[in-house]
Amino acid sequence: MQTVHVHTTSHDYPIHIGAGILCDFSLFAPYIGKKIAIVTNETVAPLYLNQLTDLFKKNNIQYFTIILPDGEQYKNHDSLNQIYDALLTHHADRKTTLIALGGGVIGDMVGFAAATYQRGVPFIQIPTTLLSQVDSSVGGKTAINHPLGKNMIGAFYQPKLVMTDLNTLQTLPEKEFSAGMAEVIKYGLLGDLDFFVWIEQNIHEIMHQQPEKLTKIIAHCCQMKANIVAQDETEQGIRAHLNLGHTFGHAIETEMGYGNWLHGEAVAAGTVLACALSEQLGCLKNGDTARVAALFRAANLPDKPPKFPFNQWIAHMRHDKKVENGIMRFITLQKLGCAQISEISDMKLLDFLRNHNFSRF
Incomplete structure (x- = not known):
């Protein structure tokens, strides 16, 4: 134990x-x-x-x-x-x-x-x-x-x-196990590139639930979250980084009806969108988003969201808890393994959604 x-x-x-x-x-x-x-x-x-x-x-x-x-x-x-x-x-x-x-x-x-x-x-x-x-x-x-x-x-x-x-x-059904892997991958992306690389290298054994690998990912994610919560219990700062992919993901869940997309599935698709947004902002390198999408696919997770009207995306995300003074705030990546909070205007977000090729990856 x-x-x-x-x-x-x-x-x-x-x-x-x-x-x-x-x-x-x-x-x-x-x-x-x-x-x-x-x-x-x-x-x-x-x-x-x-x-x-x-x-x-x-x-x-x-x-x-x-x-x-x-x-x-x-x-x-x-x-x-x-x-x-x-x-x-x-x-x-x-x-x-x-x-x-x-x-x-x-x-x-x-x-x-x-x-x-x-x-x-x-x-x-x-x-x-x-x-x-x-x-x-x-x-x-x-x-x-x-x-x-x-x-x-x-x-x-x-x-x-x-x-x-x-x-x-x-x-646990395989689909639910995959949903959990969305959060595991998220931890590597937001704060530990070495862990992300280790997941890439061990994804086959993890998906076959090798006990030693399972223990490592659960303990590592819990320790990462414990460290963040100790610094920011009520999400006034760094704890918000744990919401990487969740603003887009929650919009998917709300639009599609709770339960029709598993939370982890929505987070996976939402995290790929957050990476694509980070790439558009000039933070991630060209190809980083495709690398992230490939790992989600290896975990049997969606790498693109369902299609629904752009105005619905905006409407759902305006209810996000990170909205401050009417400005939407997203968790984006400075680079793989390092998260940040970015303020995104409705206009810039709408432009991103309209120009993003959802079948790109």
């Missing part, structure tokens, strides 16, 4: 990474109260819920379960209310620990419920997808979606513990 430590102004917490660690009660014991609420979805519950409830039952911990429908389209106010309803029905108090058992959708919703129920209760992340293991379970960003924008309603609220059991990836 490897452990990455996250340091924040609110509290510090560990990320335990290993195979079969969900069976180890000693890892949970310091972070749970006498009552636990386990929140999961209809896909994950048949796979791992009994394993977890048996562990708590064996150790005389009271628990109740909340099973939500599966999918990004259910990351909304109605699902959040289902969590609140169950917490109130079971008389959950401020000592009740919420456990998020699932991918990024479950983790985001449970984190937001924990941040707001009785003004804050403890919660634990058990991420079961590669995407949530390398990114969304770490750093305390919690949210639900709104029809006009993704993740626009939420809070910064850190978990007490993250338990990343590599065995959960064995039941």
Whole structure:
């Protein structure tokens, strides 16, 4: 087992990474109260819920379960209310620990419920997808979606513990594994060129889920994110770099309907667009965008977005959280491995979208 430590102004917490660690009660014991609420979805519950409830039952911990429908389209106010309803029905108090058992959708919703129920209760992340293991379970960003924008309603609220059991990836569909690789590749692009090159060199073994390679990418991404969160917990500066590809990606998700494009798929296509924009701004070298697109293709991810009207792109991106004083701010690349924030006018963005050849790569 490897452990990455996250340091924040609110509290510090560990990320335990290993195979079969969900069976180890000693890892949970310091972070749970006498009552636990386990929140999961209809896909994950048949796979791992009994394993977890048996562990708590064996150790005389009271628990109740909340099973939500599966999918990004259910990351909304109605699902959040289902969590609140169950917490109130079971008389959950401020000592009740919420456990998020699932991918990024479950983790985001449970984190937001924990941040707001009785003004804050403890919660634990058990991420079961590669995407949530390398990114969304770490750093305390919690949210639900709104029809006009993704993740626009939420809070910064850190978990007490993250338990990343590599065995959960064995039941993950290939498409979901590829979606997680979008975030892995993103980390190399925004802050570690050596890591990006290593991914290029090892992509075949990674896609075949070689255990040593999986452990390396998960631990490396978690450490990178932990370092960034320690500097900027509430995304006032450098943490925004983690949104590379996400402004374009969120526009794709919103336009196509939540769940029709997986988050990682949208981020992959959005990151290629962010690279192309960086190239147009004179930052990336000619050919860099094609190199990035090739790696996404090797990870079985899209390297170009769906086509929809340019005015819809602008409308969706104007709801992005990085918009300041009416000016859109994008994460672009100074060079591969080095991100920056760039202010882009509507006119310049529209010109880029109109002139960009979406089938170029």
